[in-house]
Amino acid sequence: MTVESTAARKPRRSAGSKAGTTGTKAAGTTGTKRTTRTAGKKTAGQSTEPELVQLLTPEGERVENAEYDAYVAGITPDELRGLYRDMVLTRRFDAEATALQRQGELGLWASLLGQEAAQIGSGRATREDDYVFPTYREHGVAWCRGVDPTNLLGMFRGVNNGGWDPNGNNFHLYTIVIGSQALHATGYAMGIAKDGADSAVIAYFGDGASSQGDVSEAFNFAAVYNAPVVFFCQNNQWAISESNEKQTRVPLYQRAQGFGFPGVRVDGNDVLATLAVTRWALERARRGEGPALIEAWTYRMGAHTTSDDPTRYRHDDERAAWEAKDPILRLRRHLEAAGHADESFFAELEAESEALGKRVREAVRAMQDPDRFAIFENVYADGHALVDEERAQFAAYQASFADAEGV
Numbered sequence: 472m473t474v475e476s477t478a479a480r481k482p483r484r485s486a487g488s489k490a491g492t493t494g495t496k497a498a499g500t501t502g503t504k505r506t507t508r509t510a511g512k513k514t515a516g517q518s519t520e521p522e523l524v525q526l527l528t529p530e531g532e533r534v535e536n537a538e539y540d541a542y543v544a545g546i547t548p549d550e551l552r553g554l555y556r557d558m559v560l561t562r563r564f565d566a567e568a569t570a571l572q573r574q575g576e577l578g579l580w581a582s583l584l585g586q587e588a589a590q591i592g593s594g595r596a597t598r599e600d601d602y603v604f605p606t607y608r609e610h611g612v613a614w615c616r617g618v619d620p621t622n623l624l625g626m627f628r629g630v631n632n633g634g635w636d637p638n639g640n641n642f643h644l645y646t647i648v649i650g651s652q653a654l655h656a657t658g659y660a661m662g663i664a665k666d667g668a669d670s671a672v673i674a675y676f677g678d679g680a681s682s683q684g685d686v687s688e689a690f691n692f693a694a695v696y697n698a699p700v701v702f703f704c705q706n707n708q709w710a711i712s713e714s715n716e717k718q719t720r721v722p723l724y725q726r727a728q729g730f731g732f733p734g735v736r737v738d739g740n741d742v743l744a745t746l747a748v749t750r751w752a753l754e755r756a757r758r759g760e761g762p763a764l765i766e767a768w769t770y771r772m773g774a775h776t777t778s779d780d781p782t783r784y785r786h787d788d789e790r791a792a793w794e795a796k797d798p799i800l801r802l803r804r805h806l807e808a809a810g811h812a813d814e815s816f817f818a819e820l821e822a823e824s825e826a827l828g829k830r831v832r833e834a835v836r837a838m839q840d841p842d843r844f845a846i847f848e849n850v851y852a853d854g855h856a857l858v859d860e861e862r863a864q865f866a867a868y869q870a871s872f873a874d875a876e877g878v
């Protein structure tokens with residue numbers, strides 16, 4: 472994979488307008504900008520070099536893009552610092568959660584390391600009344616939606632089945648069944664469209680999930696019913712130990728074309744580009760122009776989960792190549808070069824990160840074990856003979872232990 476880093480290139484049509492059959496070109500562009508950044512990876516079976524929307528190079532240089540600049544045209548230094556802060560705090564939270572798993576405080580953790588820009592850029596593009604359907608790795612999106620990070624950890628500690636009220640922040644519970652949330656999101660989007668709302672829905676999923684029937688079914692329903700849903704695929708190159716090449720013979724964003732809506736590949740390590748492209752997709756969904764697919768080209772820097780050992784199936788040099796494209800570092804370089812942030816900003820953020828880590832640690836350690844019999848609640852709305860039988864069996868089993876007192 473290469474990312475071209477020189478500025479002066481011939482403007483090219485956007486991936487969106489190229490792939491789209493029902494979508495419009497990104498609206499509101501002035502046509503005065505000088506270049507569109509592209510990059511590509513050619514794998515077996517791919518006939519065309521895929522395009523990739525990029526507004527910030529890995530070196531932090533801002534490059535102009537005729538299609539998508541309009542979507543971030545008014546961004547202020549304060550907002551850029553805000554995006555940086557979001558990414559740093561999300562990474563700090565994630566590192567703390569990984570450490571807590573290693574210390575035995577969590578049963579499992581799915582790290583987002585490396586995917587901060589994809590998540591913060593897209594999460595910050597959502598409006599309060601939009602609805603988000605995440606996988607199990609969207610800790611950065613949860614942060615943008617205002618879900619307290621400590622609430623993400625209950626399920627991974629095994630003390631609850633979710634940890635937050637989905638309707639509190641319009642952020643659905645984490646979904647482990649790969650790809651199923653694409654259907655939930657599509658159904659939800661069809662529903663709000665029927666209600667006459669001008670909100671949009673965004674469904675997150677991974678490159679591996681693109682192989683699931685549920686995702687293709689969701690694409691088709693969304694297209695046919697013109698549902699206001701944005702499909703946001705974080706292509707982090709791996710589905711546990713299965714590489715990207717094992718998932719698809721065409722670039723994933725091009726799948727959209729076959730279903731009749733536009734698809735765009737964005738540099739998922741570029742928070743600005745991700746923000747712009749997601750705003751474009753959400754805005755057209757809200758206007759009633761139907762679904763879009765965004766493929767955020769990124770990399771899972773860590774293990775799939777804390778139960779995984781990526782050294783068994785991938786080489787260190789691959790990770791090293793992606794480290795050079797670190798999403799946080801590139802925005803820092805940009806902020807520094809533009810004079811938008813000084814040492815005191817970074818020092819204060821460091822202190823804020825440490826405070827967040829401490830708060831998360833303390834909150835996890837203070838989580839109470841649930842009532843052991845709570846697992847039998849809410850299986851059915853009313854009582855059920857089989858559940859009663861299983862509860863009785865479990866009670867007998869618990870009572871068989873020497874320290875059973877108080878069970």
Ligand SMILES: Cc1ncc(C[n+]2csc(CCOP(=O)(O)OP(=O)(O)O)c2C)c(N)n1
Pocket residue numbers: 608647648649676677678679680681707709710711771775
């Ligand atoms: C329906 C289903 N099949 C298999 C699994 C096991 N599984 C958990 S994560 C995963 C890989 C998902 O990869 P991807 O969609 O790329 O997301 P990523 O974990 O890389 O973010 C699989 C196969 C599952 N949870 N659900």
Ligand SMILES: [Mg+2]
Pocket residue numbers: 677678679705706707708709710711
């Ligand atoms: Mg993946």
